[in-house]
Amino acid sequence: MRKIVLTCLLLFHLLSAIGQTGYKPGPENLNARKWFEEARFGVFIHWGVYSILGDGEWVMNNQNFGLREYELLPRFFNPIDFNAKQWAKLFKQSGARYITFTSRHHDGFSMWHTKQSAYNVVESTPFKRDIVRELVDACREEGIKIMFYYSLLDWHRNDYLPAGSTGRGIVGRDSTQSDWGKYIAFMKGQLTELLTQYGTIDGIWFDGHWDKPNADWHYGEIYSLIHRLQPQCLIGNNHHIAPIAGEDFQMFERDLPGHNTTGFGTKAEDIGALPKEVCGTIAGSWGFDIKDRKRKSFQEVISYLIKAGGYGSNLLLNVGPMPNGEIQDYQQERLLEMGSWLDTYGESIYGTQGGFIKPTDDYAFTRKGNIVYLHVLNTKLSKLEVPNFDIGIQSMTSFDKNQKVKYTLSNSTLQVSLPLVVEDKPYVLIIKTK
CATH class of the missing domain: 3.20.20.80 (Glycosidases)
Incomplete structure (x- = not known):
């Protein structure tokens, strides 16, 4: 015992x-x-x-x-x-x-x-x-x-x-x-x-x-x-x-x-x-x-x-x-x-999800519903390439939606032509997904 x-x-x-x-x-x-x-x-x-x-x-x-x-x-x-x-x-x-x-x-x-x-x-x-x-x-x-x-x-x-x-x-x-x-x-x-x-x-x-x-x-x-x-x-x-x-x-x-x-x-x-x-x-x-x-x-x-x-x-x-x-x-x-x-x-940022694409020093992604937010961290870039992007895209615009952003998505590689920016601060593009 x-x-x-x-x-x-x-x-x-x-x-x-x-x-x-x-x-x-x-x-x-x-x-x-x-x-x-x-x-x-x-x-x-x-x-x-x-x-x-x-x-x-x-x-x-x-x-x-x-x-x-x-x-x-x-x-x-x-x-x-x-x-x-x-x-x-x-x-x-x-x-x-x-x-x-x-x-x-x-x-x-x-x-x-x-x-x-x-x-x-x-x-x-x-x-x-x-x-x-x-x-x-x-x-x-x-x-x-x-x-x-x-x-x-x-x-x-x-x-x-x-x-x-x-x-x-x-x-x-x-x-x-x-x-x-x-x-x-x-x-x-x-x-x-x-x-x-x-x-x-x-x-x-x-x-x-x-x-x-x-x-x-x-x-x-x-x-x-x-x-x-x-x-x-x-x-x-x-x-x-x-x-x-x-x-x-x-x-x-x-x-x-x-x-x-x-x-x-x-x-x-x-x-x-x-x-x-x-x-x-x-x-x-x-x-x-x-x-x-x-x-x-x-x-x-x-x-x-x-x-x-x-x-x-x-x-x-x-x-x-x-x-x-x-x-x-x-x-x-x-x-x-x-x-x-x-x-x-x-x-x-608030109320978003992450983890679906790994951030780098150039970019990071968050998501809310059918909207994906692309954060551009390196503002000196004119083009951005993201591998393993397996999300269908309807459109990509500036954050205020006043400017369309050119992109291509082929073989799960996303290529984005970035807009010119004046300030050296991270900015956000909006991706509407399918």
Whole structure:
């Protein structure tokens, strides 16, 4: 009997680590997946006390801070220029349909008034305001949906120990206080707060699995908790592996689906059938880096959005606000440029499907009903050739339908004579299919 009990316990823990077994999304969740797939564009926000140091969101790990040293940062965090309503209006103007905000990053600092720890923005900073509350309320006023990034790993709490693949050089941690069960309970307590105190939350975006890939993260319990509290709430996990039972969308960090330019990307064979999201940055880093010189042009970010759509994926484009609460001018400019382009061509992105023709650096296709949208990314081309085009064509016109576009389709090869354009910005042609 003892062996049977031990076997059952072992099986329970194994299934718990794997995911929410037997999970079948209900109508609320399926409807949420539908809006998510149609949204196509969201804004990611990496902001925390790490912004004070101006060296990115990994500064605690990269500079091997001591716990007591890093704990001084909240005393300096007083973002007097933070205006949630201004942020929300900017995101609305960008054309984003949702945001994902870093409620708690790897440094363990919480950006809301959590009761699970005093290490939060209300109790540990002179600002003493619940940033999550203000941002949620402001975005809701603008009709923008809200998702929370939540870090699974923690460089601050001792009960998370032993350290995983990161945080090993952080000074002052006490391994004798390690308690995995306590840490899991802490996370469940925080997630319960986020899902019961701020109204309807549209998604939870987990990160950090890769720090301890063999740990029992109790996903079965955590995913079940989320779906029980808010059945429509979508769950994604940035673990870079195949989807785990209970997850509702699959994300790809700094890479298009099926690509692996980073070296840690998801394998092509691990791409599932769930809604997809690509995340990337306007700057080089996610969090504020005062020395960051890798600023992406409008051409780069809009091409990323279009290519993501061509793969049937959303783009979650990141901003890293400064410690005073302002979003840098050039990042605001990129968002406004995105919004201006989407004001013109949004119907070719929102609510479309992709994945039927693989995007290239020259073009990408999306589809809605019997209309196929051809996005021309390389505006210097006068002609375009697309192999494996097996869709019958009735007509091809400019986006405003005022100009017919010459083309030939023979042996599944589409050749298009492109119109002359003045601006070096991607543009769209409309193909009416048979």
